[in-house]
Amino acid sequence: MQLIDCPWCGPREEVEFHYGGQAHVDYPAKPAELTDEQWARFVFFRDNPKGPFAERWNHSVGCRRWFNAVRDTHTYQFLAVYKIGENRPEIPGART
């Protein structure tokens, strides 16, 4: 079982966390002006890279807070964790 480093609580076991998918998907600034195509992209379309991926995690049975992480989807290794609102750390090869 892998340890995940919650930015508030420190390393905890993977079972304490809930996965939230791709990070940094911004809510549309002017929702009323979106085309169907743009809505579909916001609601359904996500990246699916093999390699570093910025994603959201929730420490659901700990502090219950959301945070972001860059994790390699090939090795499953966490390359960085950071708080919501902070910029994604520079990691070579990361797309999002």
Added chain:
Amino acid sequence: MTPPGADLPEHPDFLWRNPEPKRSYDVVIIGGGGHGLATAHYLAKNHGITNVAVLEKGWLAGGNMARNTTLIRSNYLWDESAAIYEHALKLWEGLEDDLGYPILFSQRGVLNLAHTEQDVRDSVRRVEANKLNGVDAEWLEPDDVAKICPILNVSEDIRYPVLGATYQPRAGIAKHDYVAWGFARRADEAGIDLIQDCEVLGFRTEGSQADGTARVTGVRTSRGDIACGQVALCAAGHTSTLLDELEVSTPLQSHPLQALVSELLEPVHPTIVMSNAVHVYVSQAHKGELVMGAGVDSYNGYGQRGAFHIIERQMAAAVELFPVFARAHLLRSWAGIVDTNPDASPIVGRTPYANVLVNAGWGTGGFKSTPGLGWCLAHTIATGELHPYIAPFSLDRFVTGALVDEHGAAGVAH
């Protein structure tokens, strides 16, 4: 009584040729799993198209085809899903003759358990929908469930008691490797080149997506460039990495999906039992292993392994439902990488490139569709017309809102 497995056929001494790739083909199929091989077979058999290459980055059918738990059924909820899976099931019923090769298709039936009042309502609804679509289905009360599967714990005092089950008698299992080899041998005999150790790395393209003139003129592979008339993407969990090369985005998300087998046991489990609510499904293989699976690991991944706690939960559910399994030893576990969509249905059909078809997103359930999908994709390649069974699964359904939300039957299991 013959011991379990004694009736397994010997391995044939000849499988297929191992040709060098030619510099050009009419059709290039990317991915030598069940779907790619079935498409190749029906291209030759139904349409006489044989200037075809199937390109496989590893060894033939070593991806999810080699890793899946081989459950075959067609009791899906929606008309669109029932149509393609039932088409496939009918083909399964004649596949051994068609391929001239044993596939050990065993129609032992599937029980999909209901553990809550909502499960019961959903299940009964699905049974009625199945009947309207000509799919065999029944709703069974716990006593009748126990008659079909006597080792199942139907007592009322377990955490999630069995409140009943849907039953599809024509469902079954088949020997996955033999299925792949049967398709491969037939395609090879027809002159189609099956090329292993040949990874597609990218594409040569012309035109532009913006004005609708985009085409692929060839594929770039680890064994050189290969020109092609048409391309069919059948790379299962890895399809979106190829679509990234073409700058085509989709909702596809790849996840590890794990399975495991026990040591060999005497025949104890006569059917297939699935439970979405407590996350386990079990059948007994021809040789005697209990074959078990659960839901996908939650995170995106390409590592072909998953987390241990998923296995723990699945074993806990299995032992509660089947107390007799408590002393069985786990022999091996593994994972494949499956691609999922928000509506739990595949994406099959056209892409922004006029001569590229996509077939992906079968998630946890694409083994059972193998012959049906191959049939329909071959038809589409040969005629240029989307086969009616795959037409509802086009990529643009995420924009038009015509989703085929199949969670009701697909759930997290199969």
